[in-house]
Amino acid sequence: xxxxxxxxxxxxxxxxxxxxxxxxxxxxxxxxxxxxxxxxxxxxxxxxxxxxxxxxxxxxxxxxxxxxxxxxxxxxxxxxxxxxxxxxxxxxxxxxxxxxxxxxxxxxxxxxxxxxxxxxxxxxxxxxxxxxxxxxxxxxxxxxxxxxxxxxxxxxxxxxxxxxxxxxxxxxxxxxxxxxxxxxxxxxxxxxxxxxxxxxxxxxxxxxxxxxxxxxxxxxxxxxxxxxxxxxxxxxxxxxxxxxxxxxxxxx
Amino acid sequence: xxxxxxxxxxxxxxxxxxxxxxxxxxxxxxxxxxxxxxxxxxxxxxxxxxxxxxxxxxxxxxxxxxxxxxxxxxxxxxxxxxxxxxxxxxxxxxxxxxxxxxxxxxxxxxxxxxxxxxxxxxxxxxxxxxxxxxxxxxxxxxxxxxxxxxxxxxxxxxxxxxxxxxxxxxxxxxxxxxxxxxxxxxxxxxxxxxxxxxxxxxxxxxxxxxxxxxxxxxxxxxxxxxxxxxxxxxxxxxxxxxxxxxxxxxxx
Amino acid sequence: xxxxxxxxxxxxxxxxxxxxxxxxxxxxxxxxxxxxxxxxxxxxxxxxxxxxxxxxxxxxxxxxxxxxxxxxxxxxxxxxxxxxxxxxxxxxxxxxxxxxxxxxxxxxxxxxxxxxxxxxxxxxxxxxxxxxxxxxxxxxxxxxxxxxxxxxxxxxxxxxxxxxxxxxxxxxxxxxxxxxxxxxxxxxxxxxxxxxxxxxxxxxxxxxxxxxxxxxxxxxxxxxxxxxxxxxxxxxxxxxxxxxxxxxxxxx
Numbered sequence: 001x002x003x004x005x006x007x008x009x010x011x012x013x014x015x016x017x018x019x020x021x022x023x024x025x026x027x028x029x030x031x032x033x034x035x036x037x038x039x040x041x042x043x044x045x046x047x048x049x050x051x052x053x054x055x056x057x058x059x060x061x062x063x064x065x066x067x068x069x070x071x072x073x074x075x076x077x078x079x080x081x082x083x084x085x086x087x088x089x090x091x092x093x094x095x096x097x098x099x100x101x102x103x104x105x106x107x108x109x110x111x112x113x114x115x116x117x118x119x120x121x122x123x124x125x126x127x128x129x130x131x132x133x134x135x136x137x138x139x140x141x142x143x144x145x146x147x148x149x150x151x152x153x154x155x156x157x158x159x160x161x162x163x164x165x166x167x168x169x170x171x172x173x174x175x176x177x178x179x180x181x182x183x184x185x186x187x188x189x190x191x192x193x194x195x196x197x198x199x200x201x202x203x204x205x206x207x208x209x210x211x212x213x214x215x216x217x218x219x220x221x222x223x224x225x226x227x228x229x230x231x232x233x234x235x236x237x238x239x240x241x242x243x244x245x246x247x248x249x250x251x252x
Numbered sequence: 253x254x255x256x257x258x259x260x261x262x263x264x265x266x267x268x269x270x271x272x273x274x275x276x277x278x279x280x281x282x283x284x285x286x287x288x289x290x291x292x293x294x295x296x297x298x299x300x301x302x303x304x305x306x307x308x309x310x311x312x313x314x315x316x317x318x319x320x321x322x323x324x325x326x327x328x329x330x331x332x333x334x335x336x337x338x339x340x341x342x343x344x345x346x347x348x349x350x351x352x353x354x355x356x357x358x359x360x361x362x363x364x365x366x367x368x369x370x371x372x373x374x375x376x377x378x379x380x381x382x383x384x385x386x387x388x389x390x391x392x393x394x395x396x397x398x399x400x401x402x403x404x405x406x407x408x409x410x411x412x413x414x415x416x417x418x419x420x421x422x423x424x425x426x427x428x429x430x431x432x433x434x435x436x437x438x439x440x441x442x443x444x445x446x447x448x449x450x451x452x453x454x455x456x457x458x459x460x461x462x463x464x465x466x467x468x469x470x471x472x473x474x475x476x477x478x479x480x481x482x483x484x485x486x487x488x489x490x491x492x493x494x495x496x497x498x499x500x501x502x503x504x
Numbered sequence: 505x506x507x508x509x510x511x512x513x514x515x516x517x518x519x520x521x522x523x524x525x526x527x528x529x530x531x532x533x534x535x536x537x538x539x540x541x542x543x544x545x546x547x548x549x550x551x552x553x554x555x556x557x558x559x560x561x562x563x564x565x566x567x568x569x570x571x572x573x574x575x576x577x578x579x580x581x582x583x584x585x586x587x588x589x590x591x592x593x594x595x596x597x598x599x600x601x602x603x604x605x606x607x608x609x610x611x612x613x614x615x616x617x618x619x620x621x622x623x624x625x626x627x628x629x630x631x632x633x634x635x636x637x638x639x640x641x642x643x644x645x646x647x648x649x650x651x652x653x654x655x656x657x658x659x660x661x662x663x664x665x666x667x668x669x670x671x672x673x674x675x676x677x678x679x680x681x682x683x684x685x686x687x688x689x690x691x692x693x694x695x696x697x698x699x700x701x702x703x704x705x706x707x708x709x710x711x712x713x714x715x716x717x718x719x720x721x722x723x724x725x726x727x728x729x730x731x732x733x734x735x736x737x738x739x740x741x742x743x744x745x746x747x748x749x750x751x752x753x754x755x756x
Contacts (some may be wrong), residue, residue, distance in 0.1 A: 006280060008273065014679030015267065015519065016546040018561035021512065022728070024541050025565035028510060032539075035284075037276050042268040045680060046738065057270035061277035074738065077713025124713035126728035175266030176297060209329025209376035224274070224378035234298065234326065258532060260525065267519065287536075289528050294520040309522035313529040427518030428549060461581025461628035476526070476630035486550065486578065 005140040006035045008058050010051060010070040011128070012043040022126070023069065023133045030137030037062075046074040048098045049158055049245065053172040053180070055092070056103040057225060064089035069136045070099050071128035082115040082131055084139075084149045091145070093136045095127070098158040102171075105161050113145065114152035163187060166251040168228070170243055177236025181249045183228040188251055196220035197250045198230055198241060210234075220249075257392040258287045260310050262303060262322040263380070264295040274378070275321065275385045282389030289314075298326040300350045301410055301497065305424040305432070307344070308355040309477060316341035321388045322351050323380035334367040334383055336391075336401045343397070345388045347379070350410040354423070357413050365397065366404035415439060418503040420480070422495060429488025433501045435480040440503055448472035449502045450482055450493060462486075472501075509644040510539045512562050514555060514574040515632070516547040526630070527573065527637045534641030541566075550578040552602045553662055553749065557676040557684070559596070560607040561729060568593035573640045574603050575632035586619040586635055588643075588653045595649070597640045599631070602662040606675075609665050617649065618656035667691055670755040672732070674747060681740025685753045687732040692755055700724035701754045702734055702745060714738075724753075 007027055013019040020041050027034055039058045043051045051072040058068050073095045081096035087103055087110035094100060096114075104110055115135055122130035135148055160171060160182060168183035188194060194206040203220045204213075213219045215234040218241060223229035230249065232240045259279055265271040272293050279286055291310045295303045303324040310320050325347045333348035339355055339362035346352060348366075356362055367387055374382035387400055412423060412434060420435035440446060446458040455472045456465075465471045467486040470493060475481035482501065484492045511531055517523040524545050531538055543562045547555045555576040562572050577599045585600035591607055591614035598604060600618075608614055619639055626634035639652055664675060664686065672687035692698060698710040707724045708717075717723045719738040722745060727733035734753065736744045 004284065016544055017678045018543060018558055018565070019678075021541060021543045021562060022565050025562075025567070028539065028541070029567045032508065035280065036541075037273060037280070037288075039270060039273045040268055054270055058273060058277075061270070061274050063277070063281045075715065078715050123726075123728040125725065129728060174269045174271075211327065211330050221377065222375075224375040224381060256536065287532065289525060289532070289540075291522060291525045292520055306522055310525060310529075313522070313526050315529070315533045426521045426523075463579065463582050473629065474627075476627040476633060 004033050004035050005031065006037060006062060006066040007031070007136055007140055008037045008039050008062060008066060008068045009041070010039040010043065010055050010058060010068065011041045012045050012047065012051065012072045013041045015041055019126075019128075022129045023071070026129055026133040027137045027140070030134060031140040034137065034140045043072050046072060048072055049160060050172055052099050052102040052158060052160075055094070055099060056106055059088050059090050059092065059103045059107060060225070062090065066090045067136050067140055068092045069132060070094040071132060072099060073097070073128060076127050077124045081152065082127065083155060084113045084115060084135070084145055085155070086111045091139060093132050095132075096156050098156050100155050101158040101160060104155065104157060112152060112155055113149035115149050117148040166191065168249050170230070170245050170247045170249060173238045173243060173245060177238035178223070178229055178231040179237055179243045179247075180223060180225065181228045181230070183249060183251065185222045185226045185228075188222065188228055191251050193252065195252045196228070196230070197252060198243075199247055201241070203230060256285050256287050257283065258289060258314060258318040259283070259388055259392055260289045260291050260314060260318060260320045261293070262291040262295065262307050262310060262320065263293045264297050264299065264303065264324045265293045267293055271378075271380075274381045275323070278381055278385040279389045279392070282386060283392040286389065286392045295324050298324060300324055301412060302424060304351050304354040304410060304412075307346070307351060308358055311340050311342050311344065311355045311359060312477070314342065318342045319388050319392055320344045321384060322346040323384060324351060325349070325380060328379050329376040333404065334379065335407060336365045336367060336387070336397055337407070338363045343391060345384050345391075347384075348408050350408050352407050353410040353412060356407065356409060364404060364407055365401035367401050369400040418443065420501050422482070422497050422499045422501060425490045425495060425497060429490035430475070430481055430483040431489055431495045431499075432475060432477065433480045433482070435501060435503065437474045437478045437480075440474065440480055443503050445504065447504045448480070448482070449504060450495075451499055453493070455482060508537050508539050509535065510541060510566060510570040511535070511640055511644055512541045512543050512566060512570060512572045513545070514543040514547065514559050514562060514572065515545045516549050516551065516555065516576045517545045519545055523632075526633045527575070530633055530637040531641045531644070534638060535644040538641065538644045547576050550576065552576055553664060554676055556603050556606040556662060556664075559598070559603060560610055563592050563594050563596065563607045563611060564729070566594065570594045571640050571644055572596045573636060574598040575636060576603060577601070577632060580631050581628040585656065586631065587659060588617045588619060588639070588649055589659070590615045595643060597636050597643075599636075600660050602660050604659050605662040605664060608659065608661060616656060616659055617653035619653050621652040670695065672753050674734070674749050674751045674753060677742045677747060677749060681742035682727070682733055682735040683741055683747045684727060684729065685732045685734070687753060687755065689726045689730045689732075692726065692732055695755050697756065699756045700732070700734070701756060702747075703751055705745070707734060
């Protein structure tokens with residue numbers, strides 16, 4: 001009896017069509033005992049940065065040996081590589097378009113291989129179903145990664161890194177309207193004064209939790225990912241402060 | 253081999269971020285064989301009443317010994333209690349902010365304990381992941397509730413009860429635009445005449461099913477929860493009748 | 505130890521209410537070891553055609569002996585039949601309102617039976633929970649179909665078929681705004697010239713993948729279901745070309 005492997009799914013497929021279930025059908029066909037966990041399928045269409053930040057959360061949160069299948073793939077049908085990445089004792093299966101970026105920087109070292117396995121027939125429009133999901137499922141079922149892939153050079157990376165100076169930026173805005181920055185907790189704590197500025201606006205000193213300011217007020221805190229976050233108590237910082245991914249945030 | 257326990261999840265986290273999966277990662281880490289079932293993650297942000305009505309449905313619908321994890325938690329980071337409630341042969345894990353209200357009234361008696369277990373490190377912003385989910389998972393894995401909690405006094409309850417007079421109110425509006433009231437079937441049947449009024453509008457006599465009126469017409473019936481419901485055949489009562497939670501409904 | 509059966513769910517229940525979990529509660533009560541897979545719960549309310557096209561995808565994609573529970577049921581509470589359909593080595597449980605149409609045409613032959621099992625008490629508003637889900641669960645747990653149903657005549661079918669002439673129509677529009685037609689790959693390939701027209705507009709010759717045209721340009725290709733699809737590269741064909749289900753598409 002094989003062990004039950006966790007396989008997570010992160011995509012921009014949405015929840016209205018058959019596409020997500022198409023991945024699961026393949027996963028269960030090859031690996032009937034896998035535990036399938038949806039991370040999210042609401043990554044905005046083709047938004048590789050958002051997918052990358054979310055994928056890092058999954059890699060960080062799930063136990064060792066979890067397999068993470070990530071499919072945000074505007075280049076489907078072209079010659080971009082398909083990757084198997086070993087990182088933080090987990091395995092990531094994704095196209096080589098920058099999706100691995102945020103995890104690559106947050107959880108070094110990683111090793112990378114290019115998928116060589118190919119089905120007898122693959123559609124030109126759905127490599128997630130036809131190549132990535134079968135590879136994830138075969139690994140979940142115990143197939144050696146070396147039989148499915150070969151060594152390859154460094155992956156394509158987006159132009160985003162954890163901040164190493166006090167000047168960072170917003171990298172993701174969540175469902176509550178809270179904004180995650182690329183500024184790690186250590187960098188914040190290395191500052192004696194911890195006054196946070198968003199663009200030209202003063203947000204105030206670092207807070208511990210949302211209820212440390214009155215309702216409707218903006219605040220900055222270290223969020224559950226260990227990154228500086230801009231929020232509004234009982235409200236949406238995205239709306240109230242008109243935040244966008246890429247906005248500058250500084251610790252002073 | 254431990255038994256597979258069902259753990260349900262009810263939150264206001266939405267389906268776009270990593271938060272739901274963060275709970276599942278913790279649950280599967282501590283209890284790899286648990287069967288995880290999403291009730292919904294679309295409770296409107298911080299809407300404890302909506303969460304409470306939905307949570308009662310979960311408690312009522314799932315088999316004995318199911319564990320229900322409910323996280324709608326505007327007070328995260330404050331000193332509100334975190335609860336373990338035994339109710340209808342099930343176990344509920346939730347913050348003490350009124351979430352248990354509707355089940356508390358519909359399925360007495362219940363017993364309540366306060367969670368005393370605390371992780372070495374907890375974030376100030378995500379007790380769902382850092383305390384509630386680990387406690388749910390440890391119970392799923394067989395840990396004694398008495399090791400994780402202590403007796404405590406009655407929970408905080410919202411100002412909502414099953415109606416005991418013919419005058420009730422709308423407590424939830426569903427995805428189809430149908431409105432559930434707090435008027436139980438027994439109360440309706442105790443009336444010889446069963447004419448339903450919504451605010452000042454006559455809805456008509458009690459119907460058995462949606463197709464008992466012509467398309468587009470409003471009706472009242474006993475819904476699948478055993479409560480009086482206001483609906484519009486093949487349409488949205490919420491839109492057509494401009495319903496809101498709290499609207500008065502009477503049986504005459 | 506019984507085998508783990510896959511049970512899929514396709515509904516118009518949405519993801520905000522308890523209804524989907526109500527089905528799962530029943531399924532797990534009768535068949536605790538079933539693997540439950542959501543196809544989608546975002547079928548537009550009462551849209552039987554959309555449900556039918558999606559259900560066919562599920563039947564086509566999942567392994568033999570999968571049980572497919574499909575509930576889009578505007579006629580709940582009336583005398584419409586409830587069906588058990590054996591098709592493509594799978595089992596479908598659904599109301600007799602046309603939901604089976606697209607699979608019926610794409611995967612002949614099928615056999616059809618009418619559900620005769622009835623619970624001691626059923627609500628008049630939620631046969632999905634009270635009849636269809638228990639029947640699906642009992643079959644998953646090994647109960648003989650003949651004990652739950654009797655032979656019956658042909659199902660109700662919608663007025664939609666796979667095209668057999670070069671003139672077809674759009675049958676579904678997905679989350680990306682891509683439009684699936686009822687024109688199968690074989691029919692397209694039987695044409696020497698493959699110029700695609702949408703209503704009176706020339707879309708151009710058949711392409712292999714989305715990146716075969718510049719960003720923002722419309723194209724036609726064979727999609728991952730083996731059907732002709734109208735798309736716009738890196739955009740929404742539904743918006744850009746104002747597509748609607750039923751629009752005429754021709755191969756010339």
